[in-house]
Amino acid sequence: MSASDKQHHYAVNVTWTGNQGTGTSAYRAYSRDHLINAGDKPAIAGSSDPSFRGDPARWNPEELLLASLSACHKLWYLGLCAGAGIVVTDYQDAAEGWMVEHPGGEGQFTRVLLRPTVTLAKEADGEKARDLHHTAHEKCFIARSVNFPVEVEPVFVTAP
Structure with missing residues (x-):
């Protein structure tokens, strides 16, 4: 970190809410449910993936990681478009992630x-709009922090 870099700090609280009376006395004796809190924001109800005895109605860490990558890219992309005079009228991402689980559980x-x-306004420069996805990917804090490939395959639609 150089002297001109700004450092940001983030804090969340994760509280396990899955003690069903006997704690972790056995693998099947407890729920994986938890609450994620940050300041006065609404809590996120979390659990593990259903493959790991989690509640399918709650967010799991893998989904939250995927959502973080998608949201970070979107925020950079929209900001870059605004700065370049490219009008985006809609943005929806159908993100997917692949995880491998080894025999030992890791x-x-x-x-x-x-x-x-x-969705771009009719007068938008489609080539520049496509190029800005590359720039957004290079700048995304979350994508720059992970050790696996994050690919972007945008589709463009022109607003009516």
């Missing part, structure tokens, strides 16, 4: 694919 993500569908 694992990691191996790839994430962001598939944003971007």
